[in-house]
Amino acid sequence: MRRPALVAPVIACALALIALPVGLAGSAADPGITADTIVLGGTSPLTGPAAAYASVARGAKAYLDSINAKGGVARRKFEYKIVDDAYNPAQTVQATRQLVESDNVFAVFNSLGTEHNQAIRDYLNQAKVPHLFVATGATTFGRDAGRYPWTIGFQPSYQAEGLVYGRYLAQTKRGARIAVLFQNDDYGKDLLAGLKRGIAQSSARIVAEESYDVTAPDVQSQIGELKASRANVLAIFATPKFAIQSYVFANRLNWRPLMVNNSVSGASNIMVLASEGGKNKAVNGSLTLNFLKDPTDPMWRRDVGMRQYRSIMSRYAKGANVNDVYHVYGMAVAFETVSLFRRLGANPTRAGLMARARSITSAGNPFLLPGISVKTGRRDGFPIQQGQLQRWRGGKWIPFGGLWSSNRL
Numbered sequence: 274m275r276r277p278a279l280v281a282p283v284i285a286c287a288l289a290l291i292a293l294p295v296g297l298a299g300s301a302a303d304p305g306i307t308a309d310t311i312v313l314g315g316t317s318p319l320t321g322p323a324a325a326y327a328s329v330a331r332g333a334k335a336y337l338d339s340i341n342a343k344g345g346v347a348r349r350k351f352e353y354k355i356v357d358d359a360y361n362p363a364q365t366v367q368a369t370r371q372l373v374e375s376d377n378v379f380a381v382f383n384s385l386g387t388e389h390n391q392a393i394r395d396y397l398n399q400a401k402v403p404h405l406f407v408a409t410g411a412t413t414f415g416r417d418a419g420r421y422p423w424t425i426g427f428q429p430s431y432q433a434e435g436l437v438y439g440r441y442l443a444q445t446k447r448g449a450r451i452a453v454l455f456q457n458d459d460y461g462k463d464l465l466a467g468l469k470r471g472i473a474q475s476s477a478r479i480v481a482e483e484s485y486d487v488t489a490p491d492v493q494s495q496i497g498e499l500k501a502s503r504a505n506v507l508a509i510f511a512t513p514k515f516a517i518q519s520y521v522f523a524n525r526l527n528w529r530p531l532m533v534n535n536s537v538s539g540a541s542n543i544m545v546l547a548s549e550g551g552k553n554k555a556v557n558g559s560l561t562l563n564f565l566k567d568p569t570d571p572m573w574r575r576d577v578g579m580r581q582y583r584s585i586m587s588r589y590a591k592g593a594n595v596n597d598v599y600h601v602y603g604m605a606v607a608f609e610t611v612s613l614f615r616r617l618g619a620n621p622t623r624a625g626l627m628a629r630a631r632s633i634t635s636a637g638n639p640f641l642l643p644g645i646s647v648k649t650g651r652r653d654g655f656p657i658q659q660g661q662l663q664r665w666r667g668g669k670w671i672p673f674g675g676l677w678s679s680n681r682l
Contacts (some may be wrong), residue, residue: 303623305379314354314372315384321359322487325513326385329408330355332603333383335589346614365389373402380405383606387411387460398423403626406606411459415654425630427656431463434562437677438533439471449477452504457484464510480504496522508533513543520547524555532559540598541569559665564645569596578639605640644676
């Protein structure tokens, strides 16, 4: 969502190599490029508390493999090295150094997690290695481009997402008493900050806040404390494992607030798990913000993008769950990455890649909802800045209202 009031302007970036600032000076001899190969690398929680997100990397790899089958880009094929960091920032640092210093990747791409990308950002910017399309919506990755010119995000910022929820509640649920469960890092805190801004000067108010650490076994005690606040809205700013637990424990306590589930845990396959086979009524009426097409939704059955998605999954990710929406996210990121390399032509450089990443105008990503574009520019460091509110009914998400974007915020 385009947010001039939410984030500070980012630095100007040139559109051609001759105009690049000194900090983005590049070389035709950059590592990771050969006559027939482009080497990318990234970290992903293939194991650990956020292993549900492994499909983000898997979906990206499947799309890149499909491009390789067609000859690649400029006669080069992608080699995508994925290293498991178990959602542990210390392991992210070690794995990223391995990718840069041993595997000689051209760019670090699609690495997942807020603290994890923050832990490697200084290193990659000092080494002048593209830190491309980080898989987190932490606001810093769009706002702080002046300080970190080699780093760029992809998805909508968490603060903007929280702002949408707050404004919706302020407009539709006057006097709302809101309880918030949030992950104790910039991911959760960004969402909470946006929510607070969204309800400012309204009758809705936050009556309780409970945080959790990613190493915690569960959030049972936090949900109990939040219920005791007598809130009639529960905002869940948590990753899938803890979001599912939130629904399960709320149901066990016979607590039926309006649930607002953040987009990173709002995938339909996660909601199905939270519903416990339809026995958990706490999921009904939940809200989330979405920007991806859902492969489980019948409305996309004949959609060209979803047909392409299913074809790619069947050929290049055999055995994977085709209904996992995080695969769609991975493909959306990979689609834009391939588009960048096509713009780079026959002689790609790291500096050229970042220049193109900061001058995107793309309205044709087949994996995003209709009307959502990918755009960056001199004063725009957030590639995706739109989203669609949805309500969970009858075992699926039902969209309502129009797209939220700059003219709605």
